[in-house]
């Protein structure tokens with residue numbers, strides 16, 4: 001690192017002890033080469049890594065996660081890797097966003113598998129770790145322009161934009177050698193004041209609250225959720241100081257709230273424009289990938305795509321030629337009907353739904369809300385409106401969320 005502190009540099013762990021794997025989509029990881037992704041555990045290590053990146057003029061993208069990775073997460077990381085020379089994936093199961101009765105202790109923790117999956121996003125050879133191995137051919141997004149040289153210079157550029165062979169980063173001189181690092185702090189690192197983190201009535205310390213936006217939909221169903229998310233993301237942004245941040249559309253309310261947060265707190269890392277929302281990755285059944293899908297039994301998995309079908313029914317109704325004069329209530333009713341029909345199917349003795357038999361399906365909400373104000377839409381929707389059709393259902397003891405956008409799209 002720039003500080004030249006060899007002890008600290010060595011103490012950054014790598015996942016070398018893990019079985020190395022490749023990931024080819026939804027199937028199991030398979031054996032692969034010998035790369036090592038640095039795992040940063042402390043704030044000191046992270047700050048030194050960040051300084052080295054800044055000193056070298058390397059742009060940093062961050063992908064905050066709670067681990068238990070799936071293709072949705074990997075797509076966020078892939079995008080950041082393709083756009084920026086350095087990516088930090090944060091992996092922290094944040095206690096503050098789980099109410100005491102929620103599933104903090106059960107939340108899937110699959111660190112070794114996560115590291116194996118991430119490893120497959122990197123080129124299989126370790127020396128040198130050229131960005132070209134990632135299929136990255138454009139360097140326009142670098143904050144600091146590369147050192148002057150002729151456009152016809154055929155030498156490959158290294159991470160810092162200089163010639164590959166002369167870069168200390170390429171010669172194992174520092175952890176910015178790896179295009180991807182994982183920041184996996186303990187709760188004490190993220191909450192140095194310690195104390196109660198779930199029962200917020202007893203919490204002593206700071207928290208970040210977005211009043212007026214965080215209380216509807218997901219916020220109504222999970223009253224402390226957005227306070228926990230806003231607090232931890234503010235901390236992660238302060239710790240990583242990312243130039244760009246990536247979130248998934250699957251949690252659309254969270255992502256839009258975080259855009260408001262960085263705007264209202266006047267954050268510069270990232271700016272609101274550099275907080276990107278990427279489309280939801282789905283299984284072939286339409287089910288949005290989610291770490292909590294791991295809780296689902298086979299019959300529950302069979303039933304789960306019903307949420308996507310319900311939201312699609314609402315969106316299709318708006319898109320249909322009959323959409324003139326259509327109201328928010330009509331859209332909610334269309335979505336709700338799909339859920340109710342499914343419940344009936346499950347309960348019917350002559351059900352054609354053998355595979356979903358016995359599954360307890362409960363609607364939490366279907367809602368249509370304005371993209372800008374988060375106001376639930378009631379009465380005529382009107383034409384050319386940009387809004388979100390969102391929903392949450394309980395499938396057994398697992399709560400699933402999903403959404404579709406109408407009149408606008410997230411980043412592609």
Ligand SMILES: Nc1ncnc2c1ncn2[C@@H]1O[C@H](COP(=O)(O)OP(=O)(O)OP(=O)(O)O)[C@@H](O)[C@H]1O
Pocket residue numbers: 064065066067072073076246247248249250251278279280281282288289290291292293
């Ligand atoms: N299917 C998906 N497509 C795109 N992004 C996703 C998808 N699932 C999660 N993400 C995004 O990944 C980031 C990390 O999410 P998180 O670790 O909570 O995973 P998750 O699958 O959403 O888990 P959970 O089951 O707790 O909702 C968030 O920005 C989230 O929106």
Ligand SMILES: CC(C)(CO)[C@@H](O)C(=O)[O-]
Pocket residue numbers: 064065066092094097229232233251254
């Ligand atoms: C953004 C986040 C990582 C904050 O803990 C979490 O809410 C998530 O994974 O969506």
Ligand code: BAL
Pocket residue numbers: 097251
């Ligand atoms: N992806 C959202 C994280 C949570 O439900 O806690």
